[in-house]
């Protein structure tokens with residue numbers, strides 16, 4: 001069943017390129033995005049979007065908040081479902097309530113969805129499991145078509161969620177007449193390239209395997225990025241924590257000097273996400289500051305950077321989201337290889353369950 005892979009997580013990392021193609025099938029058209037499953041009046045009267053989710057699905061939601069505001073020009077708030085439930089949230093009827101869940105069964109996310117429904121909001125679930133509690137409850141469902149995900153550490157669920165949300169931001173942008181045909185075509189072109197950017201090359205896998213030898217000795221890890229690469233940094237840190245049991249934190253790179261940089265020393269490993277196509281100079285100066293304080297720096301980027309102690313080279317790409325997906329694969333492989341070297345059970349990490357159906 002593992003098809004020759006050592007763990008389900010490894011198999012699922014390698015599957016991403018194909019499942020993302022399935023996920024885009026029929027939705028990514030020549031000149032537009034189509035979601036036939038959505039109620040055509042879904043945006044009528046909608047002034048803002050609220051997203052609720054947990055864990056990795058929350059990171060997909062955070063990524064989406066950048067894309068919804070950038071493309072659809074709709075204000076977007078993202079809240080962790082367990083926080084949302086008890087904060088006495090103000091729910092406006094003019095907001096679209098989106099929940100994101102691989103399983104469709106996560107207790108906190110399900111409760112948040114119920115609250116939104118009871119308050120009369122329009123609801124949408126982005127989910128991998130048809131006929132789950134959330135798909136049965138929500139007004140609208142978009143299935144991510146990732147196939148069964150067995151590894152507790154979510155991989156292909158995240159890549160498909162992110163692709164769906166990116167497509168949705170463009171679909172909404174078009175519906176609201178907020179995107180030019182020229183920009184839309186560029187985005188569609190980039191979307192077509194996503195499966196390629198998710199292909200695992202032998203070289204990339206080997207590089208993460210080699211680095212894992214030293215990185216398992218890290219006392220702590222900072223994953224840093226800006227814009228959508230900030231949620232990606234959170235996701236990289238979560239993957240490492242879950243399966244390697246090493247302490248890792250994801251941070252917006254510009255936030256380091258507001259406190260966390262005090263921790264910097266050679267035993268602290270910084271994994272810096274440095275895309276060529278988005279805020280490169282800004283993150284570069286954040287990494288320079290960390291390097292000046294002797295943090296060990298690993299940069300993931302298409303561009304070599306003289307201050308890196310280690311460098312994982314990604315492909316040059318025409319769009320930052322393509323860099324995002326390739327870096328995602330690197331982060332997944334790195335955490336998996338570290339976990340394997342530590343002798344951990346990659347697919348069933350301690351203290352965790354695949355689906356969290358209790359509060």
Ligand code: M6R
Nearest residue numbers: 055056057101102103106153154
């Ligand atoms: O099934 P869901 O997407 O609702 O699950 C949410 C989280 O429990 C899940 O993403 C968790 O964080 C994963 N183990 C992360 O790899």
